[in-house]
Amino acid sequence: MKEAENNPIVSLIASIVSPFIMLFGLYVIFHGHYSPGGGFQGGTLLAASIILIRLAHSSHTGQLQFPAKLGTPLGSLGVLIYYGTGLAALWWGGQFLNYAFLPLAEEISLRRSWGILLVEIGVGLAVMAILVSIFDDLLEEEDHD
Amino acid sequence: MIEFFLGHYAYWFVLILLVIGLYGMIIKHNLVKKVIGLSIFQVAIILFFIASSTKWEATVPVLANHHEKIQAAAYINPLPHTLMLTAIVVGVATSGVSFALLILTYRRYKTLNETELLKRMSEEDAE
Amino acid sequence: MKDQRLKIVNYSLLLIFLALLIYASLGLSPRGDLNSWVNREESAAHSPNAATYYIRHAYHDTHSPNMVTAILADYRGYDTLGEETVILTAGIICFLLLRRERRKTKNSKNKEIKAEK
Known part of the structure; x- marks a missing residue:
């Protein structure tokens, strides 16, 4: 990334705001059962907080927070969590992605609730990592030209 | 007549947005502007689905009170919201792919203008 | 000259497309109508309508009041x-x-x- 002149006000405000955006993203993921929210929205918020740091500071600081090479492995891990939840239901004798067979709680509806939470975590992780990695890839070449 | 207008005007705004997106894709010669037109087209379709999920005097599809009997007319249709939620994020990812392709095109041909690009491609074929 | 003609063809294509779309939109049921096919209790094939079914059963099935999350991660x-x-x-x-x-x-x-x- 091109080294822009680092405006101290912009970097300070970005440093202050970014953790709150990240916290709000986590809230949106984990509170998705009870209020508007879920994995896709929360993952996008997490990606926004990481990209904000990359835009406001030098690219080196952004790499310290979330290295670019982590993007694809974390995204694959998110998708694997999703597939793993489905396969776990298969393992305990049900159908693929039928959370009623996951031995996480007594009641069927609570089991489905836990299954939804697991899936949302996977979706949020994948969306965050993939969006950040697309951003990194698009800006990759700038310092070589 | 006025009732018909009030029930349909939101659709017409969405259709105008759709044609603006198509205008960007057909008329403009810059490839980046074509991608922007594609995004506008996509947003228009998403807005169409969201607009069609409305019910008058209904609220968001989050259950307010689960002890009473659930009135289906009290909550707007949750199905289009779900489908469009995934469509938005997939749209962002696919526009990322299209921008990556544009970057590659620019690196090879040093232009993003469509006519210029076709000319340079045919020159390269001739060589 | 040829570019000019192509431009006229393009613009007229866009206008024809818009006219076709608006003509098609006249057949849609108005927004918010409870009697339109998507909002009825029963679909055209006399099966229970998906959206209404989700609204009625989402909390009972998945213990999550947010129906969008329930549909997103469970039903679909x-x-x-x-x-x-x-x-x-x-x-x-x-x-x-x-x-x-x-x-x-x-x-x-x-x-x-x-x-x-």
Whole structure:
């Protein structure tokens, strides 16, 4: 990334705001059962907080927070969590992605609730990592030209 | 007549947005502007689905009170919201792919203008 | 001259498209109508309507008041699985397209430097 002149006000405000955006993203993921929210929205918020740091500071600081090479492995891990939840239901004798067979709680509806939470975590992780990695890839070449 | 207008005007705004997106894709010669037109087209379709999920005097599809009997007319249709939620994020990812392709095109041909690009491609074929 | 004619054809195509779309929209049921097919209790094939079914049974089935989350991750879990795979594929495509190209340009730059020497 091109080294822009680092405006101290912009970097300070970005440093202050970014953790709150990240916290709000986590809230949106984990509170998705009870209020508007879920994995896709929360993952996008997490990606926004990481990209904000990359835009406001030098690219080196952004790499310290979330290295670019982590993007694809974390995204694959998110998708694997999703597939793993489905396969776990298969393992305990049900159908693929039928959370009623996951031995996480007594009641069927609570089991489905836990299954939804697991899936949302996977979706949020994948969306965050993939969006950040697309951003990194698009800006990759700038310092070589 | 006025009732018909009030029930349909939101659709017409969405259709105008759709044609603006198509205008960007057909008329403009810059490839980046074509991608922007594609995004506008996509947003228009998403807005169409969201607009069609409305019910008058209904609220968001989050259950307010689960002890009473659930009135289906009290909550707007949750199905289009779900489908469009995934469509938005997939749209962002696919526009990322299209921008990556544009970057590659620019690196090879040093232009993003469509006519210029076709000319340079045919020159390269001739060589 | 030829460009001018092409432009006229393009604009008229757009206008015809808009007219067709507006003509089609006249047949839609008005927004918010409780009697339109998507909002009825029963679908045209006399099966229970999906959206109404979700509203009535989402909390009972999944213990989550947010129906959108319940549909997204439970009723239509396969759909979301496919979408997430699409996102991962898009990310990997970006990675492959841009990273491989970078190594190539590095090599070509090295070759150029060697050639200059």
